[in-house]
Amino acid sequence: MQSRMLGWLLLLPTLLILFLFGVVPFIYVLYVSFHDWNPFAANPEMVWSGANNFRRVVFDAGFLASLGVTVAFVFFAVLSELVIGYALAQAFMKDFPGKAFFRTIHTLPLIMAPIIVGSIWKLMTTPSIGIIPNLLDSWFGYDLNIGQSAAAAFILTVVMDVWHWTPLVTLTLIAALVSLPPDPFEQAQIDGANKRQIFWHITLPMIAPAVVATIFIRLMDALRTVDEVLMLTGGGPGSATRYVGVHIFKEVFPRTNYGYGSAVSVIVLYLTIVACWLLYVSMLAPRNAKKG
Amino acid sequence: MKKGNPWLYMLFWVFGSFLTLFPIYWLFVISVKPAVELFSTPEILLKDVYWQNYIDVLNDRTLRGYMVNSLIISTGNAVLCTTLGFFACYALSRFNMSGKESIFFWTITNRMAPPAVFLLPLFLLMTQVYRIGDFSLLDTRIGMILVYCTFNLPFAIWTLRPTVDGIPKELDEAAYVDGASPWKVITEVVFPLCRPGLAVTLILTWVFAWNEYLLAATLTNFNARTLTTGLSEYVTTTGTEWGIMAAISMFTLIPALIIFSLVQKHIVTGLTFGAVKG
Numbered sequence: 001m002q003s004r005m006l007g008w009l010l011l012l013p014t015l016l017i018l019f020l021f022g023v024v025p026f027i028y029v030l031y032v033s034f035h036d037w038n039p040f041a042a043n044p045e046m047v048w049s050g051a052n053n054f055r056r057v058v059f060d061a062g063f064l065a066s067l068g069v070t071v072a073f074v075f076f077a078v079l080s081e082l083v084i085g086y087a088l089a090q091a092f093m094k095d096f097p098g099k100a101f102f103r104t105i106h107t108l109p110l111i112m113a114p115i116i117v118g119s120i121w122k123l124m125t126t127p128s129i130g131i132i133p134n135l136l137d138s139w140f141g142y143d144l145n146i147g148q149s150a151a152a153a154f155i156l157t158v159v160m161d162v163w164h165w166t167p168l169v170t171l172t173l174i175a176a177l178v179s180l181p182p183d184p185f186e187q188a189q190i191d192g193a194n195k196r197q198i199f200w201h202i203t204l205p206m207i208a209p210a211v212v213a214t215i216f217i218r219l220m221d222a223l224r225t226v227d228e229v230l231m232l233t234g235g236g237p238g239s240a241t242r243y244v245g246v247h248i249f250k251e252v253f254p255r256t257n258y259g260y261g262s263a264v265s266v267i268v269l270y271l272t273i274v275a276c277w278l279l280y281v282s283m284l285a286p287r288n289a290k291k292g
Numbered sequence: 293m294k295k296g297n298p299w300l301y302m303l304f305w306v307f308g309s310f311l312t313l314f315p316i317y318w319l320f321v322i323s324v325k326p327a328v329e330l331f332s333t334p335e336i337l338l339k340d341v342y343w344q345n346y347i348d349v350l351n352d353r354t355l356r357g358y359m360v361n362s363l364i365i366s367t368g369n370a371v372l373c374t375t376l377g378f379f380a381c382y383a384l385s386r387f388n389m390s391g392k393e394s395i396f397f398w399t400i401t402n403r404m405a406p407p408a409v410f411l412l413p414l415f416l417l418m419t420q421v422y423r424i425g426d427f428s429l430l431d432t433r434i435g436m437i438l439v440y441c442t443f444n445l446p447f448a449i450w451t452l453r454p455t456v457d458g459i460p461k462e463l464d465e466a467a468y469v470d471g472a473s474p475w476k477v478i479t480e481v482v483f484p485l486c487r488p489g490l491a492v493t494l495i496l497t498w499v500f501a502w503n504e505y506l507l508a509a510t511l512t513n514f515n516a517r518t519l520t521t522g523l524s525e526y527v528t529t530t531g532t533e534w535g536i537m538a539a540i541s542m543f544t545l546i547p548a549l550i551i552f553s554l555v556q557k558h559i560v561t562g563l564t565f566g567a568v569k570g
Binding site: 008013015022024026028029088091094097098102105107110111113115116120124129130131134163217220221226227248249252253262264268269272273277 | 298299301302304305308309312313315316318319322330331333334336376377379380382383384386387388389392395397399400401402403404405406407408409410411412413414416417422438439441442445446447449450474478499502503504505506520523524534537538541544545548549552553556559
């Protein structure tokens with residue numbers, strides 16, 4: 001009994017901070033989502049509008065489109081990060097000269113601020129002054145213009161995300177690979193298993209928790225990406241890269257639709273929590289429970 | 293697992309490193325060009341180096357102040373999140389509390405919120421509600437340290453959980469039998485054993501806080517303004533001063549780079565995000 005008290009005491013500061021800076025703002029957002037509100041208008045009063053904002057969200061083609069491109073963005077980005085990250089992690093398991101040095105180089109993108117990553121990629125890809133369109137033009141005669149081509153802008157945001165976040169995936173997967181016991185691999189080699197069989201039947205099941213955990217954290221962060229994309233493409237051209245984070249930002253800041261933006265946020269937060277909860281319950285929780 | 297020609301690997305890595313480094317190299321190239329040259333056709337190789345942007349940044353007292361703010365806020369936040377996260381993980385790992393797994397999941401939901409719409413509530417709360425007398429949290433370092441906890445504290449808890457779970461409970465019990473107080477067990481037995489995990493958590497939360505932009509841009513004005521928000525001040529109505537922005541960006545990279553390379557060796561040991569090691 002005494003010790004359970006101690007447990008709650010240790011949790012108390014965390015719960016208090018998260019309550020004050022997480023839950024209370026959320027309750028406020030929830031409250032705003034049932035109102036029409038433009039705090040910068042001549043008449044900055046909240047007007048009760050019931051579930052009107054939510055009704056608007058559900059029938060808003062702009063929001064549905066942004067949800068669609070977000071899902072595509074998260075899918076392609078996280079999948080590429082996993083594949084490339086795994087390949088890099090596996091390659092770092094071997095010994096070669098300068099390994100520590102190269103590993104440091106490959107973690108560099110991770111330490112950069114999203115806003116700076118967005119700026120650099122914008123500088124590199126802006127038509128006429130960017131290095132990438134220039135090189136593509138002089139080498140292949142290909143005209144890259146992210147201001148006009150929706151596909152190019154979409155692909156570029158994916159490439160930027162992969163460049164920025166693959167290092168995190170690589171690091172987690174190295175951590176998982178390093179902790180694997182050697183016996184099953186030796187046994188499999190003695191039994192004559194080939195590389196592909198070893199990967200599917202031994203490596204993958206053993207690092208599965210780490211893979212799922214990595215997907216989890218990347219999924220969560222990719223869903224709320226704002227500054228990088230906003231800086232690089234501004235959500236355009238059209239709505240090709242108007243991911244939900246950008247959509248909310250644009251509704252709230254230039255257009256000051258606070259009520260509507262809040263309703264979108266509530267829905268997006270809810271969807272994110274449900275998606276992550278399903279992933280967590282089905283993949284991670286059973287393992288944690290077994291252990292503890 | 294150790295087959296193949298090591299030199300071939302090295303060649304592969306040299307090539308791979310070019311891809312990784314190119315955007316950073318390009319940032320440097322932009323930072324050492326005078327503004328007029330930016331609008332001519334870009335060349336891959338640098339011809340002459342123009343350090344004026346760096347000198348301008350270093351001579352700017354405001355920017356130096358922003359850098360100090362950034363350092364204090366991100367260090368304070370990282371230490372706070374790692375310490376509180378460690379206590380929370382110890383509680384979740386060792387005590388039989390009802391609903392603790394739900395609490396564990398709930399903490400991470402704080403990181404999932406789309407940031408844009410939460411800026412205004414935080415702004416209002418910090419000016420009007422969370423205040424003591426004349427002191428409001430808005431535009432203060434302590435305020436930013438606390439606000440960054442919403443996304444960094446859950447992250448710390450999720451990264452530290454497997455580390456704390458991995459320390460055998462028998463060690464705590466043995467210490468209790470020897471008459472140690474719970475506080476002594478936590479700080480002198482478990483804490484030192486968690487060092488690799490704590491180091492990684494500290495570094496990553498530090499980097500996230502150091503790099504944060506949206507919240508800092510809204511919730512600070514001058515007193516607690518950070519270096520990343522200093523960047524946006526160079527996007528003016530007369531155009532963007534890319535050279536200065538790139539130079540500031542290089543300055544934001546340096547501290548992160550130093551810290552990261554110092555702990556590079558240990559970083560792998562502690563990273564598992566709520567997963568259990570195989």
